[in-house]
Amino acid sequence: MIRQRACTLGLVLACLATAATADPLVVSGPAIVLDADTVIVGNTRVRLKGVDAAERGEDARAVMMGIVTSDLTCRLTGEKTHRRQVVYCFTADGTDIGQEIIEMGMALACPRFDARYLPFEQADALEAQPRASYCLPRNSRSE
Secondary structure, eight states, X not given: OXXXXXXXXXXXXXXXXXXXXXXXXXXXXXXXXXXXXXXEETTEEEEETTEEOTTOHHHHHHHHHHHOOSOEEEEEEEEEEXXXXXXXXXXTTOOBHHHHHHHTTSOEEBTTTBOTTGGGOOHHHHHHSOOOGGGSOGGGSOO
């Protein structure tokens, strides 16, 4: 009985030590692309911060599937939208998948939430897709 309790206590302490060293602001693991700005990483549904792919549909999804070919590492911002964690995600080789989908012309930046991707927008993407109203800076939206 004492040996069994010691083993159980050892397992609990090992789990606590592992949990204490894990970064709570990072999720990583196998990824499933749902659309051009939403991915499931491990068991966590995530939304890419600063990416507007609202009107691009299956074409954008297919491009994102070409970008995300293995595990992702995502940094959580602490925000949530529609039950999704808001994140910046990177492939194993360090590719920022939000930047990549925008550079490939399949999405726009969403400057209301983060302007970091504006320099990577493609002119043809701006012609093909109007920027979503929720991505416009507050002072330029009609409310």
